[in-house]
Amino acid sequence: VKARPTFQIKPANEISLRILSAVIDGMRHWSQFRDKVPHLFELFATLDSAVTLGPHGGKNFLVRDGKEVVQCVYYENEKELPRLIRGQVHRCVGNYDRVRNVLVCVSIRPALPSEQRNAQEAVRVCDAEMRALVKTFSEV
Amino acid sequence: MSDAAVTCHCVPLIIPNTAPAWLADIMRAVRLRVCGRRDEETESIVQALYYRDYFGEERHTFGFTIRDSPDFFINVSAWGNAVYINTLINSFSIGDCVTIDNPLITHKDPEKADKFVPTTPSIYRLTVTEAHSQVLNCADIVVIERMVPLARLPVKDPGDFYTLGDIVANGQTLDGTVINVLAAVRSIGELKQFTTSDGRRGQRMEVKLFDDSVSFFLSSCTWDREAIQLAQTLMPKETVLFLADVKISFDSFRNAMVATVNGKTIITVNPDTREASLLFSYAKDLSETGGLDEEEKSEDVPLESITDVYTVNQLKHKAIEESEPFLGVTYSFISKLDVDSSVSKVIRTRCTRCKFQVSEDGQSCTNEMCPGREQGFSAAAVFDLLVDVSDHTGTLQGCIFRSPVAEKILDLTMLPPSKMRPGVKGVILGSQWLIQER
16 A cells, blocks of 8 residues: 655644554543544454344444443444354444444454454554543643 | 784784884875775674784774775774774764874785775785874865865776676676676665674665666665765765675575675765766756656565555655655555545556556557567456555555455455446445445
8 A cells, every 4th residue: 555645744733533442441531532533443352242133223232351341333234244252352343432332333353363462562552642642632 | 804803813913113114104194085994893793803802802993995096095994992993983984084194004914815895906904003093184175175086086997887787688697796886876775774694783775776778776785884874875866876896696585686885895976987977967867857756666576575664644754754655564444445436436447567557448558668568458457446544643545555455355356347347336335335334
């Protein structure tokens, strides 16, 4: 993937979509900056419920990491929700709705062993990046 | 390098009067020009260099080459403790005019001679030690003015060089030979640190060269801190180099001939010769007409050689700072697939030989450089998508995402033209919707 060299923006003040690897707690925390930093989350968490059918064709389930649990919803369109196995670690990418306390997933599948190995490090890096960014907000 | 160690065995203690007194006197009076210098202090060659003398102290060495006339130049090696040698290294650089007071003059070792140092016409070499000699920057304007033009004279016959075309044409028959090269600088690579299989550390830098016969030729500097420092100051597309005694070898990784600068090489920047000035004008013209940028794009780099990892934010910074295209790896998410635009923007027809874009119903390739122009025309429809990629530091917009990588990642194959459009359109639009669902 090659960047266009004509691409000229000021990175320091630039606001563009970020995709953050996070734990559930971290996701809740960072989502308060939604208005300032557009973002999606990538979670590695264990499926902790059956998949049930909700309103508007949404598929509902819970995922857990440690003691934290979050409700998830996935709307099937062209892609059906694959069969998820309760108790396994899954990779969920989506948008966290603070008001409803729901992670609206755009993608969910079993986590690869390599992803699980790297997950902690990815979360650590994302947290550091966000902490530094949030600090710049409070300075202004 | 091992030359230095051997020398030291022969002369463990420096005694100033082993050379005829009259010779030492003359040397004392002459101001000499540094025209090349070897730095033997790099960590990489430490083992070969550190030498314990009778007092159990580590001794360091550093070599350079000086010249005071178009025809004569001589190698100098300085010996001493770490502080003395480091001070000396930092006190002057290539191209400076220096005075050497009272060096020890010795015959070259007949066996080792100039094996790891530049070949000089002199039968002597000089040794500088803290106790007996001094190297001073020359402050005499008259002398400096006389010496400065020497820096732009090649140390070899200015007509005795290979063009890059010669090297390519000779191919592997030149593997391992040491020759002179005259070429223009196309681009300067980045400094790379590496560790050899036996644990020694070194640094390497690559410089791309070109001339009127070859538009792209790789030259690498290895080990030599001084050569790397010099290379870093060169202006791409505006510099001509005379590389005296550069080693030519076959690089099996790149499957091409490569020139390597080593301890024997003396580099003359923008030499004052007719051939160099012709090449300089050629390079300037080519650079101004954009001839060099065109070819840069078609160059194919092995994927394994791309190892620099960037976050999206780092990529953005670098794209602004750097005028040259660069390669790197980013771990990020595709956050936008642009398939809202018309099919003609998602799928393009390209020549199968040179990948040049052609019109859908075109009868021939419009690229004049296409290697297969005579062999009949064949074109294929390929993905040509615009995507955004995101990570925790931000989003890079408008990245080009093409076949065959796009086909592999999307797990979609291009169908024959009649069936292609509906099939592709339906499936990718689905992906787009998927992202927007956020």
